Each structure stands twice: as structure tokens, then as C-alpha cells.
Amino acid sequence: MKFSELAKYRQSVRDYEDRPLEKEKINRCIESTRLSPSANNAQPWKFIVVDEPKLKNEVASAVSGGGMNKFSAQAPVIIAVVLEKRDVLSSIASVMQNKEYSLIDVGIAVNQFCLQAADLGLGTCIIGWFNEKKVKKLLNVPCGKRMPLVITMGYSKSPIRNKTRKPIEEMSSWNKY
Numbered sequence: 732m733k734f735s736e737l738a739k740y741r742q743s744v745r746d747y748e749d750r751p752l753e754k755e756k757i758n759r760c761i762e763s764t765r766l767s768p769s770a771n772n773a774q775p776w777k778f779i780v781v782d783e784p785k786l787k788n789e790v791a792s793a794v795s796g797g798g799m800n801k802f803s804a805q806a807p808v809i810i811a812v813v814l815e816k817r818d819v820l821s822s823i824a825s826v827m828q829n830k831e832y833s834l835i836d837v838g839i840a841v842n843q844f845c846l847q848a849a850d851l852g853l854g855t856c857i858i859g860w861f862n863e864k865k866v867k868k869l870l871n872v873p874c875g876k877r878m879p880l881v882i883t884m885g886y887s888k889s890p891i892r893n894k895t896r897k898p899i900e901e902m903s904s905w906n907k908y
């Protein structure tokens with residue numbers, strides 16, 4: 732797919748086919764994610780692939796606990812994204828610049844993951860609203876670490892939607908604000 736087509740094709744998928752996902756496709760998404768840029772090349776992330784059905788269902792239930800994101804139960808795979816420690820340089824830069832570089836890094840990597848998945852014909856949904864404490868416990872993530880996002884993944888049942896977005900003149904300008 733051309734990148735411009737891929738950008739349109741990638742959408743949040745909340746309806747999945749009951750069909751297993753090939754490990755090679757998941758590995759290709761991980762490999763592309765490994766190439767993501769990050770501040771000072773800190774790569775402050777770890778992606779946990781949850782595909783063991785019982786565990787995946789337990790994670791899905793922690794993701795949809797509050798009633799939101801119930802669709803996660805349908806996804807054959809859930810990826811949990813752990814925020815890893817930044818290196819010293821990017822920690823110092825974050826303080827000096829008052830910018831949380833590691834969260835920016837994780838956002839970029841997660842998008843790279845989702846775009847690669849879309850290119851392989853897979854649907855994903857980034858999820859930020861979930862019971863982080865429960866998911867971390869299920870996956871043995873040390874309690875001092877944060878898990879900003881999870882991603883549901885599978886074959887999509889949804890048709891491609893038109894995107895609702897701000898107009899170009901509102902979200903961009905040339906030369907001045």
C-alpha cells in the first residue's frame with residue numbers, strides 16, 4: 732500500500748473476526764516497531780504480546796472492566812505496552828525541556844505498530860482507558876512500571892470509515908501560528 736492509502740486505511744477496529752492471528756504477522760509488527768524513532772534513541776518501551784487464550788480473556792476483562800472497551804474480548808491478541816526507564820540523557824533532556832519524551836516515544840512506536848498491522852491487513856485499536864493495575868498484575872509487570880496503552884489486534888469485520896478530522900486550515904498553518 733502507498734503510505735497515503737495506508738494512512739486512510741488504518742482505523743480503530745472494534746469488531747473482530749473469530750480467526751486466529753498468524754505469529755509471523757505479529758512478529759513483523761514488532762520488528763517494524765523496533766525501528767521507531769525515540770528521543771536520544773532511548774527506546775523506552777516493551778511490547779508484551781498476549782495471545783494465550785485464557786490470559787488474553789483475563790486481560791480483556793481488565794481492559795473492559797468499567798464497561799468501556801468491551802470489544803477487546805473479541806480480539807484474538809492484545810498487546811500491552813510497558814513504559815521502560817529512559818536513559819540518563821533523555822531524562823535530563825525531559826526535565827530541562829519540560830517535555831515527557833518517553834510518552835511521546837511510546838505514542839510514535841504504537842502508531843508505527845498499528846500502521847504496520849494495517850499494511851498486513853490487520854485491524855488494531857489503541858486503548859488508553861483500562862484497569863492498568865489489573866493488567867500489570869496479570870502480566871507480571873513490576874509495580875513501579877507504567878503501562879500507558881494496550882492495543883487490540885485481529886482481523887477486522889468493520890468496513891473502512893471516512894475519518895472525522897479537523898479541517899487542514901485548523902490543524903496546520905504555514906510560517907506563523
Ligand SMILES: Cc1cc2nc3c(=O)[nH]c(=O)nc-3n(C[C@H](O)[C@H](O)[C@H](O)COP(=O)(O)O)c2cc1C
Pocket residue numbers: 741742743744745800856857858859860861880894
Ligand atoms: C492515546 C489513545 C488512547 C485511545 N483510547 C481509546 C480507548 O480507550 N477506547 C477506544 O475505543 N478507542 C481509543 N482510542 C482510539 C481513538 O478513539 C481513535 O483513534 C480516534 O477516535 C480516531 O479514530 P480512528 O483511529 O478510527 O481514525 C485511543 C487512541 C489513542 C491515540
